[in-house]
Amino acid sequence: EVQLVQSGAEVKKPGESLKISCQTSGYSFTSNWIGWVRQMPGKGLEWMGVIYPGDSDTRYSPSFQGHVTISADKSISTAYLQWTSLKASDTATYYCARRAVWGVIITGYFDTWGQGTLVTVSS
């Protein structure tokens, strides 16, 4: 069974750094893109970026480029999302999700999602 398990909720102050994780299992970690999606309180889904763990190719939404860093550790099948200086406006739930692959065909949808990590940034 494919599973994406995210790290627990975080409470941080503005200006602090943070790294949250997405531990995967049940499939070959290096074969699928992993994406990160933000959901601010009461709002919709926003794509932040994706990483291909096979070669660490990473792409960012222009809205998040320069503010977050996406990375992956193949040795432990885990993807990460990190901030060096949090803002109050980063308060949101963050989801990781796996981009589906059918053989050699890379699809355009996320077939499995993590449970979400709530990040609260407040002074």
Next chain:
Amino acid sequence: SHVLTQPPSVSVAPGQTARITCGGNNIGLKYVHWYQQKPGQAPVLVVYDDSDRPSGIPERFSGSNSGTTATLTISRVEAGDEADYYCQVWDNNSDPLFGGGTKLSVL
């Protein structure tokens, strides 16, 4: 910029059919995917590639896509279908894009 437009809300009585639309320029030329998100839960894929269903998703969920509008249709709506629904597109020439979401209320 590319935009996917969904109605903020749709209401339907139990047993009736709900139709949730997703509008976009030439969206009929792209594959559209749909996610269901219940309160406090992660999104779940309910339709992919316009009209296919993942394993475990009831046949009551179906999709279509043509021209400038994609539609998620939920037949014989149940109370448990009450949720937010998001459309999404992603092709090799663009970044992933989500619609703004539609809250389905079951009266």
